Amino acid sequence: MSNEAPTPQAASVMTLENYRFPAHRLQQQQSDPDRIPLVLVACGSFSPITYLHLRMFEMANDYSRINTKYEVVGGYLSPVSDAYKKAGLAESRHRVRMCELAAEDTSSWLMVDPWEALQPDYMPTAKVLDHFEHEINNVRNGILSADGGTQRPVKIMLLAGADLIGTMSTPGVWAEKDLDHILGNFGAMIVERSGTDMDEALANLKQWEDNIHVITQMIQNNVSSTKIRLFLRRDMSVQYLIPATVIEYIDQHRLYTDDGESKAKDKDKQHAAN
Ligand SMILES: Nc1ncnc2c1ncn2[C@@H]1O[C@H](COP(=O)(O)OP(=O)(O)OP(=O)(O)O)[C@@H](O)[C@H]1O
Numbered sequence: 001m002s003n004e005a006p007t008p009q010a011a012s013v014m015t016l017e018n019y020r021f022p023a024h025r026l027q028q029q030q031s032d033p034d035r036i037p038l039v040l041v042a043c044g045s046f047s048p049i050t051y052l053h054l055r056m057f058e059m060a061n062d063y064s065r066i067n068t069k070y071e072v073v074g075g076y077l078s079p080v081s082d083a084y085k086k087a088g089l090a091e092s093r094h095r096v097r098m099c100e101l102a103a104e105d106t107s108s109w110l111m112v113d114p115w116e117a118l119q120p121d122y123m124p125t126a127k128v129l130d131h132f133e134h135e136i137n138n139v140r141n142g143i144l145s146a147d148g149g150t151q152r153p154v155k156i157m158l159l160a161g162a163d164l165i166g167t168m169s170t171p172g173v174w175a176e177k178d179l180d181h182i183l184g185n186f187g188a189m190i191v192e193r194s195g196t197d198m199d200e201a202l203a204n205l206k207q208w209e210d211n212i213h214v215i216t217q218m219i220q221n222n223v224s225s226t227k228i229r230l231f232l233r234r235d236m237s238v239q240y241l242i243p244a245t246v247i248e249y250i251d252q253h254r255l256y257t258d259d260g261e262s263k264a265k266d267k268d269k270q271h272a273a274n
Pocket residue numbers: 042043044045046047052053088159160161162163164191192193194221222223224225226227
């Protein structure tokens with residue numbers, strides 16, 4: 001897929017004007033009548049997306065099937081917009097395209113929603129989850145029941161790593177009303193992460209503990225985007241840590257190299273001269 005142009009409905013070619021909620025892999029009908037339909041939403045930088053980000057969804061799917069009454073009917077990556085201004089953040093158009101390449105090439109059920117990435121202003125996570133609630137439960141009226149008789153509402157949940165829930169326990173990072181909305185109304189699936197003490201991360205979130213599902217990593221994977229960027233700056237291999245199509249894209253666009261921008265500009269000048 002990496003050498004193919006994105007299709008017209010692809011997340012990476014959408015603008016705020018022609019935006020359409022991606023639903024091509026969203027399950028249309030439930031398989032199990034006894035389960036509650038669930039859509040997982042991972043918000044983050046994804047600069048760049050790694051295999052761990054993708055694995056989080058697989059772990060959450062297994063966890064849901066084995067430990068809960070939920071049936072996962074869809075999964076979305078929602079890259080943060082350029083307004084987030086975090087160190088190491090590549091332009092959102094690149095992050096959306098890398099997520100899209102990774103999802104299309106390695107998964108049969110993950111999708112990328114560019115809505116958050118396209119926003120000119122920073123969009124708090126509570127508002128991003130509201131957007132999914134609106135698109136799935138208001139616009140689409142939920143999901144068809146297993147017997148085909150009724151439409152059922154879909155539960156939307158945040159999927160995140162332990163460091164992110166740790167920031168929720170840290171006073172002042174998240175608005176209190178947003179925490180109550182995210183953890184009280186939506187809920188979260190949290191993947192443990194080495195370097196983050198789960199008890200500490202959850203310490204101030206006791207009132208919502210019934211809505212917080214902790215997923216243990218049975219095979220520890222400690223890949224992070226920061227380490228990938230570091231390897232790329234040192235011209236070291238990132239093969240088998242992130243999808244091959246994403247590596248190809250990073251090479252083509254000279255992302256995450258110290259002199260990446262100037263090289264890209266030189267290339268543009270060369271094209272213009274020819
Ligand atoms: N190794 C990991 N273990 C568990 N969760 C992770 C891991 N890497 C990322 N995540 C989670 O994936 C989500 C999106 O990650 P994001 O791109 O924002 O972070 P990151 O990979 O830590 O990036 P950076 O290194 O640039 O800070 C977050 O919820 C984060 O907690």
